[in-house]
Amino acid sequence: MxxxxxxxxxxxxxxxxxxxxxxxxxxxxxxxxxxxxxxxxxxxxxxxxxxxxxxxxxxxxxxxxxxTQATEAASPPADHRNYAFLDGEISQEVLENYLSRAITIEECLHSDGYYNNPAVYHDADDDVRMILNVGAKFVGRAVKQWNSPQLFNKPGWLVAAENKIEAVHREDPTVIFQAGIFECISEKVNVVPIPDWVFEEFGMKPEQRNFSYDAMINPDGKLWAGDVNWPPNFTVPDIAQTETQLFFFFMAKQYIDIGIEAIHWGQASKIAMVDKKNDFAAWQTVLGKVRAYALKHARRGTVLCDAHMESNTFGLKTADGHFLFDFSSFPLRVKEDLANEGGGLLEVGHISSIYGRTPGGITPSGWSCKRIPYLVEFDIFGGARNPGVADLDSHWVWGYDEMSWFASLDEAQRNQWLRYAFNWLKEHDSVGYLEMPGNRIYQLKKNEIFRRFQANLKEHCSAGTDLEVVIKELWSNDCP
Incomplete structure (x- = not known):
């Protein structure tokens, strides 16, 4: 009013x-x-x-x-903590408040005809209720393109996403939605026209042409990421190439325009294959332009940036100690519990785990920290490779990626393990936070189609698992 x-x-x-x-x-x-x-x-x-x-x-x-009926069914837990930020700066307190209420609801801002993955998304409209009901404040991977750049040629995709953002913000305007810009490109980028404003942002004369895959890859050879070999025309873009910088800004600007306030930048270290030898100059350029645009156009003048880090750094910094990203992200790195077949544990020092290992420095908001805060997530990196087989030297969990392993557990086991992981992290690392699995794809058998794990209540979602109850329980009990 x-x-x-x-x-x-x-x-x-x-x-x-x-x-x-x-x-x-x-x-x-x-x-x-x-x-x-x-x-x-x-x-x-x-x-x-x-x-x-x-x-x-x-x-x-x-x-x-x-x-709406969905909103009526939501009953958020009391949360009187500070979620205020503005004009490109967020305090450590507020940042960690957000991270402590993070949940992955992959592609929740997408709609029919615009999903990256063919896995069926059941009762998508229920996500608004779930977000409000559990008291989520940071919704991860809400919109993205993974080798689907042609989505940017379809205006309806982002219009529908903006409408979904507004549906949540009508009830809780403090919620942050995160977009994903990843380490994967293919020749599909060749069908996306470059708007004049992209060239102008980089001080270049506008041209009538599309993006060029060949201009984004490293001239010395392609690079792929992950344990599963990508098809021949997939590669990691090289951030040192101007074309990659144009493409990244092109995506980020449009996400910010629909109300996105956070962007996950994938495996930033791999994207910096050359740039890491130049004090991340190209990354500084891209992130600087994105943050400058957000300062003028984002809902609160701010866009939070994070990325998956390599295990030898866990936080990319310039030579003078300034972090490129606002916080770090990493997989859970679940260790197989050989005494409990199919079970998993978290352990400081297990292979490349992040626990206790993030560095200190100066954040983009200007405050210094002894260790930068981080999220750990149920990662997806291949589904089912060798189900049921343990390998303590691998980041595969009983032959599954982390999300597929979690989905393979029965309901009682999942509920128990989520409680265990949440409490373990609170006890072992004060700057680490668990990103809850609200919606992610998984695969239970090799070569089987991927499905969606949905944490929603069964009474509201035909594919729901009731994990929402446990998420709400944990967060409700964690309120100061």
Whole structure:
């Protein structure tokens, strides 16, 4: 409700979402609206710079009768922590608050006809309810293209994604959605036209042409990533190539325009195959341009950047000690429990695990840390390679990638293991956080089609597993 220079947010239970409810808005009081408690926010002049996202800050009076059925079924846990950030800076406290409520809901912003993977996405509309119900604040891998750059030629893809973001933000504007820009390209990029604004951003004269796969790869030879050999026309793009920088900015800008506030940049070290010898100059250029664009156009003037790190660094830094990324990410690196067939453990020092090993330095927000915070996730890197076979020297878990292994457990085992992993991490590393598995693809048999693991409640999702109950339990008990 617009009341001159003020905006009002009403929820049926009178909940206050915190000082960061509206970007650039500060709570100025409470007001009774139609028998419900309203939190009133004043709008700072900074908001006027927005050309698209101001409507995300315009709070609406929402009564129980106006709520969707999905939202009515959500009952978020109480969370009074600080989620406020603005203008390209986020404090360590707020960053870690977000990481502590991270959940992967892969492609939750996609819709029919726009998915990267043929795995069936059941009852996708229920994700809004699940996000709100568990109290998620950071939704990972929500939108991406993995060797599907042609999606950018379909305007409906990002329009639908923006609508889904807004559906959540109408109820909780503090939620961050993350996009993915990865270490994989193929000749498919050749069908994507380059807009004039991409050339202009890099001080180049606009040309009428498409992106070029050949111009993105390292001239000395292709590089692939992962344990499963990619097809011949797949490769890791070289960030030192100008064409790669153009392509990365092209994607990031469009994600920011729909309300994305975080970007995962894949295996950044591999992408820096040459750049790492030049103090990451190319990465600095790309991330600098993306952050500068976000400062003017993102919902809160900020985009959080992370990437998977190589195990010899766990955090990419320039020579003067400045981190390229806001936080680090890494797989769980589950160790097979040989005393319990099919079971898994977490262990400091197991192969390339990240626990206790992230470095210190100066973050993009300007604060120093002894160790940079990080997320660990249930990684996907090949599905089922050799199901049932243990190999303690490998990052495969009983022959599966991490997500497929987790999905192979029965419901009781999954619930127990998630509780174990969450509590183990809290006990062993104060800057490490578990990204919950809300939706990821998995494979139980070699050469079998991939399916989707969905944590949703069974009563709301035909493929639900009820893991949502455990996620909500863990986060509810973790509230200060």
């Amino acid at each position: 617009n009341t001159g220079t003020e905006f009002i947010k009403v929820s049926a239970d009178g909940r206050n979402y915190g000082d960061s409810f509206a970007v650039g808005c500060a709570p100025t009081g409470r007001r009774d609206v139609n028998g419900m408690t309203a939190v009133v926010y004043s709008m700072r002049k900074q908001m006027m710079r927005w050309n698209r996202s101001t409507r995300l800050c315009m709070a609406m009076v929402v009564g129980a009768g106006a709520l």
